Amino acid sequence: MAVQIESLKSIPYFSGLNPAELEAIRKYVFEKTAARDEVILLEGDTSDALYFVVSGVVKVFKTSAEGKEQIIRIVRPGESFNDVSVFDGAPNPTSAQAMGPVVISGITRNDLQNVLRDYPQVALNVNKVLAGQVRELMALVEDLSFKHVVNRVAKILLENAGNGAGSPPRLTQREMAAMAGTAREIIGRSLKALEQAHAIRLDRNRIMITDRETLREMAMMAPQARGRARPVGSAAGTTRDEGQQL
């Protein structure tokens, strides 16, 4: 499938290029579709192409030995994935799966090398894209390794639970992430962990506290949140006020 020049224009890798340059690059870029839930890349496999989302959404994730999934990035139209393995040639560090029907475009490693050689602007763009991704990943690493988000979510639930009178308080995962100073992607996993500890039960749009004592013990281990503002649409998916304390 031939790729449209319009879709190349919205890709940060190719920003700053004139129409003639984009037209020349277009011949290297292929396009394909993936159905909902289709795994486009599997962690540990090798693949030799860089991909861009044209339409739809792709989730990039890692799976633990116990089968738990951690979303690393949500890739929206114009954004790229598999950047790392296309540059270092090593196996995919993550899997990628279509969240709905998607159209993606791609360029093989060899063709990308040609483009980088002929159009130095693309090399500059690559630096910027990769730096942005490293920044997002560093924030995610901090959340996953140092911040005891599960404990903080336990505390948020205790502090915001209704007592049965009137309409119960409501919080979205995005709001919980903002309150915990973390990424939205980590909240879903934290809620599942609390459910596995039998402290809460998730029932569609309800969070029922089933063991207040366990939840309280977990909440007591929560450190104070440190402020960190994150851009909307980053791995965080939320922005938090600096200095907000739990």
Added chain:
Amino acid sequence: MIAMPVIDQGKCDGCGLCINVCRGDAVAMVGRTVAAVETGNCDWCTDCEAVCRTGAISCSYEIIG
């Protein structure tokens, strides 16, 4: 009436990503923005909220102590 995700029409730019990911056909384009549709198939997966970059969709949880 079953609870549905809430859409802030003022924030929605009509990009359609939520429609793309929803497996319950529970969000649909109405004019230039989207609206939640009670199809009975929304399992509160919250994918629509996750993919929306303008923060227009809220899938809030009632927290019951």
